[in-house]
Amino acid sequence: MRELGIGLIGTGFMGRAHALAFRNVSAVFELPLKLKFAALADADPQRARQCAEAWGFDSAHSDWQQLIDDPKVNLIAITTPNHLHYPMAMAALAAGKPVYCEKPLAVSLEQANAMRLAAKAAGVVTRVGYNYQHNPMIGLARELIQNGELGDLISFQGEFSEDFMADAASPWSWRCDAAHAGGALADLGSHLLAMARYLMGDVEAVCADTQTVHAQRPATAGSQEQRTIAVDDQVHALLRFANGARGTFSSSWLKHGYKNHLSFEISGTQGTLAFDQERLNELRLFRAGQEGFQRLLAGPNLPGYAAFSPAAGHQLGYNELKTLEVHDLVMALAGLSQGGTDFDQAWEVERLATAIRLAANESRWVRIEEV
């Protein structure tokens, strides 16, 4: 069996999630490739060494270019802050290596465009971490929509809110810096835009409003030094889809009480579908003529769920979605899958986000083809 040498860059929240998914995927699925944990990189050399040992990687680097150059590495997984996606992915693509990059793709549309063109030129598999689409219940939602269960689509009401920045004393981080692609729209909203495109198709035009509620935050936790914040804390937008449906979109990292509220209601002429990532094993479906919503619960009738459990209602979690994403990636690397978000589709998400920022800055409707 052909071996796949994984090179993982970053050991934070997503570095661990990727490591777990690469570890678990072989236990859950029969894979066409044998995964080898070739190399790990982190800017902090001690952390790189510790995580490489704990997570079973053969070598540790503090210089990510060394990881990309390592001949034992033939897949580059990027889990660093957003502004590093571009240089790392471009270097990987220049070396002809496939890339699995965290979202959002880049910090500007120009970078995102260069990345998708470089991926096309390199002719290698690329994937971006829009993991929520890999939820079997989202697959079911897409199937129900495509099978016409909702009739003709009329509306999409989507929201992705969390509250991890709700406290005005939450300190500055790279997520608060525009040059690092910070802001609620880049951080959370990009997931919802990817989801809206996945379920509803192309968006044609947007109008939007963005707001920075807390214009200053402590430079570090508890510090008296303040840093100015220029990125959005919340964004609200109207969407017009190519299929004629209309939509609302909002995203906030200030909304008290919400921890992972990626949610939507999609209505058509024959019904409504509702989902909330905080209850990720459920869909609510209303068909015209019913008395009330039907609650659909994840079970082994869905292949992505069956891979983990033969028993209905035992529930998947966030890390299982990441494992399903990695499964799709490995199948794509073996030429056996077309699923998942590649650099081209992730660039479309960046176009939408850019159009939303432009619409907000200029207080007008923006057609996506303008950007």
Ligand SMILES: NC(=O)c1ccc[n+]([C@@H]2O[C@H](COP(=O)([O-])OP(=O)(O)OC[C@H]3O[C@@H](n4cnc5c(N)ncnc54)[C@H](O)[C@@H]3O)[C@@H](O)[C@H]2O)c1
């Ligand atoms: N798909 C999702 O659900 C999801 C969730 C959270 C974060 N993310 C994305 O994952 C990425 C990372 O976010 P995070 O929350 O894991 O951040 P984090 O701050 O927890 O981790 C970032 C890691 O990158 C490392 N790093 C920074 N500079 C580096 C360099 N020059 N070379 C090597 N390593 C370097 C840091 O040491 C750290 O280990 C971001 O793009 C973010 O948007 C995606």
